[in-house]
């Protein structure tokens with residue numbers, strides 16, 4: 242997918258199709274028994290609720306003229322019972338269908354979330370996270386109405402229509418046929434608004450997504466916003482995004498409500514029409530009771546029709562959301578193990594890059610012909626200018642992205658041929674942006690190895706010099722931290738994430754700017770410990786502070802996606818080339834500082 246920004250509407254890749262609805266109904270399948278039961282009670286209740294006008298006809302045309310009080314009481318009791326049945330059925334229908342609707346929503350959301358866990362980095366790189374959020378939360382919620390009421394109402398409304406027609410035909414065939422004149426007009430209205438309505442709801446879902454993305458981005462960047470006093474400008478952008486949402490909402494609703502008044506108006510016109518016809522037919526085969534009952538049925542007849550119209554609206558609206566939801570469920574993770582992928586056995590830690598070419602987007606190369614071999618237990622440092630490709634190289638070892646050509650081998654096995662979990666479980670990765678989750682510090686260190694004991698967690702923290710600061714906190718390892726670790730300093734976050742990487746006891750350790758924000762005193766202590774930590778592991782260390790990598794087995798100097806120099810610190814210094822220049826400029830700036 243192309244890159245997307247908060248104010249760019251997402252293109253819909255799949256055409257309109259009822260297949261989405263079919264897929265939605267698959268989610269209803271486990272509840273078919275309850276749905277069946279609900280339909281049955283609703284059918285009973287619709288017969289009960291439709292009997293009213295017929296009872297009135299009987300009362301006016303038969304019981305009152307015959308002064309049959311017993312019969313009248315009988316009709317009153319039947320009427321009362323019909324009301325009770327309707328009320329009780331409605332209660333159960335609402336309860337059961339709400340339960341089913343919410344269960345289906347929970348299941349769709351679970352599937353979405355599970356799928357999101359598997360999607361590759363490139364998916365997350367390509368769109369604002371707010372647009373992902375809106376699908377999981379809001380779009381799924383929008384299905385609630387359709388699921389809770391839609392299907393059962395549709396079945397019972399269709400049934401009611403048939404029952405009402407039956408009563409109407411039994412009263413007067415000619416008047417029944419005359420009352421159908423509104424149908425063709427309704428069909429024409431539906432035909433004309435259908436496409437406009439779908440389009441309008443798609444636009445609306447896009448605008449909702451854009452607004453969500455902007456809110457999400459703004460909250461994430463709020464500190465920068467306030468630091469630069471950008472509040473007014475952000476308010477202006479938000480007004481635009483939000484206005485765009487409002488306008489598309491108004492348009493969608495305007496089109497949607499074309500259907501409802503059309504049905505209402507047709508209903509009123511038909512009733513008036515039947516009154517005129519009916520009155521002229523009184524004493525010519527139509528009784529007063531029959532006319533009153535008939536008009537009562539016509540009124541009732543349009544109610545299920547209005548409901549079916551609303552159901553139709555709900556389907557069209559839900560389509561706009563379903564398309565997006567299923568589009569995301571169908572999104573294939575780009576990084577997957579082959580179908581015959583094997584488990585990567587316990588590794589020694591040899592890493593080999595063979596003619597690796599890679600670009601994040603299509604043909605644009607970020608790495609060009611990278612070749613190197615790292616023996617088990619070696620420490621490799623990657624240095625080079627900002628944006629030269631260091632992080633990219635190490636992220637390929639964990640196969641966060643697929644390479645364009647060449648191969649990456651671990652212990653002689655191409656990583657493309659092994660399962661992703663078996664590969665990543667043997668790596669300890671500390672990313673440049675150390676993410677801290679909400680929870681305790683203990684939970685955060687234990688994140689990658691849930692079975693680690695408290696002692697092991699503390700051991701890892703001690704090894705990376707984090708124990709001292711953690712112990713000084715009021716609740717120690719049980720201190721609750723917020724999402725992104727906003728209660729901690731950047732250096733403290735780095736130490737926690739370092740401990741997390743180490744706890745996995747990986748054969749390959751990747752440290753991307755692991756100590757860039759740690760004070761020199763802690764860093765020195767860490768350096769000493771590091772030598773012990775790195776024994777028996779292959780490690781890749783990215784560092785801008787060259788003092789931290791002098792003891793590396795080998796240093797790779799990266800420039801514009803290529804390795805331009807490699808060797809030990811002493812060798813590279815002697816060579817007086819790129820590394821020497823980098824080293825000299827850092828030295829000078831330190832002395833100037």
Ligand SMILES: Nc1ncnc2c1ncn2[C@@H]1O[C@H](COP(=O)(O)OP(=O)(O)OP(=O)(O)O)[C@@H](O)[C@H]1O
Pocket residue numbers: 366601602607625626627628629630631632633634673
């Ligand atoms: N997710 C991404 N999508 C597209 N391009 C990316 C992505 N991440 C990095 N790049 C691009 O790839 C190039 C190499 O980036 P990389 O992060 O590997 O550099 P680096 O050497 O680690 O830089 P730094 O020292 O600043 O961390 C840069 O030009 C960058 O713009």
